Amino acid sequence: MADIQLQHVRKFYDNGYHAVKDFNLHIRDGEFVVFVGPSGCGKSTTLRMIAGLEEISDGSLQIGGRVVNDLQPKERDIAMVFQNYALYPHMTVRENMGFALKLDKVPKGQIAERVDEAARMLHLDALLDRKPKELSGGQRQRVALGRAIVRKPHAFLMDEPLSNLDAKLRVEMRASITRLHRKLGVTTVYVTHDQVEAMTMGDRIVVMKDGDIQQVASPLELYEHPANRFVASFIGSPAMGFLEGRLSDRTLVGDGFALPLPAALAAHAAAFEGKLVAAGIRPEHLALAGHGIEAVVDVVEALGADTMVGLQVGSQAIVARLAPHVQVAPGQRVKVAPEPARIHLFDMDSGANIGGSAP
Structure with missing residues (x-):
């Protein structure tokens, strides 16, 4: 586990578009932080910079006290869960969950132990020998979470992981992810455009607009003391x-x-x-x-x-x-x-x- 610190982080493209402007945030070790805002506000771009999938144009990014600006994604010891489950269709649930460990040449016994442990947490025990096509959307998303958990990373990064699910499944998966975080205590950065997800899941919420942070606070603080009209209008349903x-x-x-x-x-x-x-x-x-x-x-x-x-x-x-x-x-x-x-x-x-x- 580790803290994440972004200092004066910016992202701009060759065409002059400034996607993220002077982003400053300290995410504490074990904290669950949600980035929320409308489409195009820079939340996913910021997450991708933390993951190493987008180059940082300016500023400093530290994970666990180590500057990681120039490190490849696999060197940052983070695990990412995407909106798209990206499961291998020809592999079983067990094989999908353990594939990254297999690539890292983790011993077979250790892979089996980690996969079984994650499967129990996510109630996937009975599904380990099924292929993705035999699973529901919620089960596939749990497999994607399990694949991240078995790596035992310093931090989880989640980019709108529930947006492909129906309303009932989203509610169930919100609760599952919250329980999982409480049990594992791993630093988690979660991106969503859904303010209900943000309010129910985050220890702190980062509200963004046009590449700028509008306010960082607990859900109740945002609700009761919005810093500006945009935050006030975005938070609450x-x-x-x-x-x-x-x-x-x-x-x-x-x-x-x-x-x-x-x-x-x-x-x-x-x-x-x-x-x-x-x-x-x-x-x-x-x-x-x-x-x-x-x-x-x-x-x-x-x-x-x-x-x-x-x-x-x-x-x-x-x-x-x-x-x-x-x-x-x-x-x-x-x-x-x-x-x-x-x-x-x-x-x-x-x-x-x-x-x-x-x-």
């Missing part, structure tokens, strides 16, 4: 809604609404008096009330455990997550009130969280 308006005497005044701010938030925002800002409100922090913001119901989605209600506030739209049996219908006029302590304010120009971001 459904996404945070925004109402734009002008600050006036501790009240946000916009098209068709006036939202009083709690004293602490108003104090943070005092310097923005008279300026345009955006109030961020998560759907779960809105409730129907006899007072509050006037809105018109646009869409109602009954999901069983709760009901998602799309609301039109003047010319702006937000979503409320309400109780499962709430009685509202499209076109109905309602009043909604946010939890005062849960309101965020964001600078319209920089996107920064005015109410204070995570350290």
